[in-house]
Amino acid sequence: MSERPIGIAILAMGGEGGGVLADWIVDLAEHEGYPAQTTSVPGVAQRTGATIYYVEFHPHAVDVHDRVHEPILSLVPTPGDVDIVLASELMEMGRAIQRGLVTPDRTTLIASTHRVYSMTEKTSMSDGRVDPLPFVVQAEKAAKHFVHADFAQIAEHNGSVISAALFGALAGANALPFSREQFEAAIKRAGVGVQSSLNAFAAGFETAVRSNGDTAQPKARISSDATPARGSQPFDIGATNHPEIVTLDRRIQSEFPTEIADILHRAVRRLADYQDVSYAHDYLDRLKPLRAVDDAATYAVRGDALLLAEAARHLALWMSYEDTVRVAELKIRATRFARVRDEVKAAPGQLLHINEFLHPRLEEIADTLPAALGRWLLKPGALRSMVERMTSRGRIVRTTSLRGFLMLYGVASLRGMRRRSLRYQREHAEIDAWLARTLRYAIHDYPLALEIARSQRLVKGYGDTHARGMRNYRKIEAVMSLVARTASPGARLKSLCEAALADEEGTRLDTLLDDLRRSEGESNTRTGQESANVASATLSSATH
Structure with a gap:
């Protein structure tokens, strides 16, 4: 009686070595005398080719008479008939x-727990991460045996790609009739990146x-924010013990609660990298009044600094707003070139x-200019019309060429005049308000002040x-007294912010705002009617 074949499905994205992993397995099987084949079905994913x-x-492969024959092997995996899945x-x-x-009943599932975020997650107006x-939890229920870890990180630490780490996990799972030495021999026979692959395999x-x-070991716990987007780089100035950064760290230690020290240490490095060290000191100065209010309201009672922490986080993000200068600077950084080389x-x-596709609008050009010049450019006239025609279509800039690099370098060098720009004046006026x-609401309504601090996420x-987010933010700001x-x-404010992030058109937010104004109008009508009734009763009593 012939035995059934062993089926192994590998789900991988472009550049992860899924084809190499499949070839290793086929070579391993054939070298040990088993007829084997591999097929691939390319697909399209939002992140990269899957x-x-x-x-x-x-x-x-024998028949009922124990005679060896050529087996018939399937070309694609069949649901319910796969022995091993590698993801x-x-x-x-x-x-x-x-x-x-x-x-x-049969599947050994081996999966890496790291994330490569989809475009839907990346482009969400709020935190769209799944x-x-x-x-x-579902995988633990669905598989007969489940092996999971961050194999991408394991491979990276060993200077290899994830396919080698998954091949090692396949050997360690003991799901195939081969020894560790036989697995390793397949890597050696391939002859490419042998030592690094063997390290990741081990x-x-x-x-x-x-x-x-x-088996008694607790299952790994994965937090939704435990794995950052791959390829993120630390801010340059935070990578060294710069004397002025050390001064900022000491100021944080002496002037702010330890509960938010981590946020502040990261924030000052971000802002010093964004502008300069003086800008980071300005950030801490802006937080000091709020620290006093938060202490009086909650810190002494609850032992935390929730409002201060939220304000510190969102203030750092707002003060490092993305303008043309920042975008240009990030695109020509050496760390970005190195990251792209590594990714491809x-x-x-x-x-x-x-090649970078850039499409600066008239408003973004005006925002980069000194405030007076920027306002003049935005006025209707021949100059505005000419600039709009010139910028109506985007252009492709090759940052790896001398011309393209110098073009963006010139824009990035405008950082020194950022404080005089129109965008800086606008953003910092909004920040101060x-x-x-x-601060105004923190003393009387702490939950409302907390949601006001969080509303910056719009x-x-x-x-x-940015224009869409600012438009929604100002709509909510205009009804704050009603809220x-x-x-x-x-x-109520939290629901308005969530509605603003629900759709780009702002339909849901407009609906809630209309409901709020309508309920306020009805309330005023009732109040006016009650006042009229009281006045009428008073007049009637006086008459009698």
Whole structure:
């Protein structure tokens, strides 16, 4: 009687070595005398090209008379009939479960828990990241055996790619009839990046062995914000113990509660990198009045500094608003060029060209200019019309060329005059009004002040994104007095902010604002009617 073949599905994205992993498995099986084949079905994902590789090999291809024959192997994985699933990322693991490739009666699931965020998550107006915990919980239920860890980080620490770490986890899971030495021999036969691949293989192997051997060990807990977007870089000035940064750290230690020290340390580095050290000191100066109010309101009672922490976080984000100067500066940083080379896996001797699509609007150009000149450019007239025609279409700038680099370098060098720019004046006027409003309500209505501090999250990005967010922010700001008179002002303001982030058109926000104004009008009508009734009763009593 012939035995069934072993099916292995590999779900990977472009550049992760899914094809190499499939080739290793096929080579391993064939070298040990098992007929094997691999197929791939390329797909399209919002993050990058996603491909399903399917490997199938037959352990013993014999008929009823024990005669060896050529087996018939499947070209694609069949739901409910896959023995092993290897997923290079958490969402790819979820796709495998959704497709029915993982079943509790037979499937060993090996998955990396790191995240590569989808475009839907990245472009969300609020925090659009998908909570990874339900993925892990569902995987524990769906698979017969579940091995999971951040294999991308394991591979990176060993100077290799995730395919090598997953290959090691496959060996450590003991789901195939091969020894560790036989797995390693397949890597050596490939002859490419052998030592780094073996190092990542060993780390992945040990991770899977620990998962197999310690069944009483608690399952890994994954926080939705535990894995940052890959490729993020620390701010340049924060990478060294700059004397002026040390001075800022000492000021934080002496003037602010330890509960928010981590936020402040990160904030001052961000702002010093964004503008200069003096700008970071301005940031701390703006927080000091709020610190006093927060102490009086809650810190002495509850032992926290919730309002101060929220204001500190959002103030740092607002003061480092994205303008043309910042965008240009980030695009020509050496760390960005290095990151792109790493992402596209460019060899040391290969030339890399980076093309940037830029479309600065008239308003963004005016915002970069000194305030008086910027306002003059925005006035209707021949100059404005000419600039609008020149900027009506975007252009592609090759930052790896001398001309393109110098063009953006020139824009980035305007950082020294940022404080005199029109955008700076506008943003900081809004910041001062926001802080003053937060302080004003903090003493009498702490929950409302907390939501006012958090309302800054509406203002983000640049260009159309920033304009849309600022428009919604000002709509809410205009009705703040009405919000303060509602039964639960903090909850009402929170619902308005969430509505503003729900859709780009602002339809949901406009609906809630209309409801708020209508209820206020009805309330005023009732109050006026009650006053008229009291006056009428008083007059009638006086007459009698």
